[in-house]
Amino acid sequence: MQRIGFLGPEGTFSQRAALIYITDKPSELVGMSSIRETLLAVQHGELDLAVIPYENSLEGSVNVVLDILAWEVDLHIINELTLPISQTLMINPGARWQDITEVFTHPQSAGQCRLFLEKQLPQAKLYLTNSNSEGANQAKKNGITAGAIGAEQAAEIFGLEVALRDIQDNRNNFTRFVVVGKNPAHNTSDQNKTSIVFSTEHKPGSLACILDIFSLWDINMSKIESRPSRGKLGRYIFFIDIEGHMTDPDVRDALTMVKRKTTFYKFLGSYPRVDSDK
């Protein structure tokens, strides 16, 4: 039975993504205490796979995931899944949400609900936690002046009540999760996506040159994200997703050229693509 890790504890959005992923696959789900711990456990063989949040349509990429995949581990993305995310305000039984003065939540959820917090709860102090479930736990402990933001299922687990649903700044809120493991996935789909990370020479036109390679081979790009290269300001590494599988001749040829024109290049995986128009 495969062991699959997620950012725990019970009641996180990551747990929900992991539960959806393992439908029909006999698996043991393991709640981990941080994203780094989860990814390193896969690298060291203590877990077979991990389900990890990768990017959100409001708050953007999860920086720590990008940095660890680029620099600290050697893992492959073998699948992706996209979940609609409804951020829920949870309070203690008997409380009124308008009266709370403390809100506990993870920074990603806080980032997705910035306008709500500013406009509807200007008096409330924000306490950032390591997971939304920990936030719910803290809200429970702090009583009727406290609330938590996160996935609705945390309310039941921690004995809170749902006060408001869909409090994120835009109803259209999705998080894309990726499944990572030590071995690449086989090509089993005719709709695939390939993820790479690279850096280019620090001179004019070097990023344009890479993007032109994809244009030349008519390859669609569905994600581009820059991260600092951890040295000097103004030097970046780029995370790009393209349509197609590493074993498609055009993708293979384009990536051969990309590799030639970059100073750092890492293949992160080819995997079945989920409806890309979320």
Added chain:
Amino acid sequence: MQRIGFLGPEGTFSQRAALIYITDKPSELVGMSSIRETLLAVQHGELDLAVIPYENSLEGSVNVVLDILAWEVDLHIINELTLPISQTLMINPGARWQDITEVFTHPQSAGQCRLFLEKQLPQAKLYLTNSNSEGANQAKKNGITAGAIGAEQAAEIFGLEVALRDIQDNRNNFTRFVVVGKNPAHNTSDQNKTSIVFSTEHKPGSLACILDIFSLWDINMSKIESRPSRGKLGRYIFFIDIEGHMTDPDVRDALTMVKRKTTFYKFLGSYPRVDSDK
């Protein structure tokens, strides 16, 4: 006397940047409680200028700043300054840093010290705060089991001792701050930088087309950063910095073309460039 806002309270890196900026300019510094509040106060005329953290060489752009400049205010960047950032571990007098079990800090500083926290303080629980100064204040209140990470000057303000300096994951750590106001800056330097934000059509090659415009006019790009466009996954807006001033004929012509080829375009300012090779 001009009123200049920064993310307070006393002892933050933003305060240090603001103090450096106002050398020789008679000014009143005003500590604000959030970055949004600071930028909105400039927009509404309650402050003349604000000094705001924009990007860090380890942790990347400050998402909330990019989102507010793109969507919520109509302000101009009129200056930039880059500071070396030394993250400091501060503890209560009489404590041993190896024994602390709680660390209080802002998410940006936590992101810059991820490896240190994981390797040197694996037993310590991380509590995220709204500013580093608030973290130092919390560490003081929580006694010898608690520590804070932030700017060294917070130690004196909050009665803590410096246990370790330069604990960020890479000694080479810089934060770039920008000064924003309601009116554009005059062209007073021969070394300038121009910042824009835009989005392109969702079709292959549309970002490559924009970057090719800068190549065509031989304009150097010193920053590119993508942010989700707050609607669908896979749609982005791009923040780009180029060398040169809006009033330079080449920059003017290139940006005229960029404007024509983008679906959303906003000019964020032309301002004197600081040594770009930090």
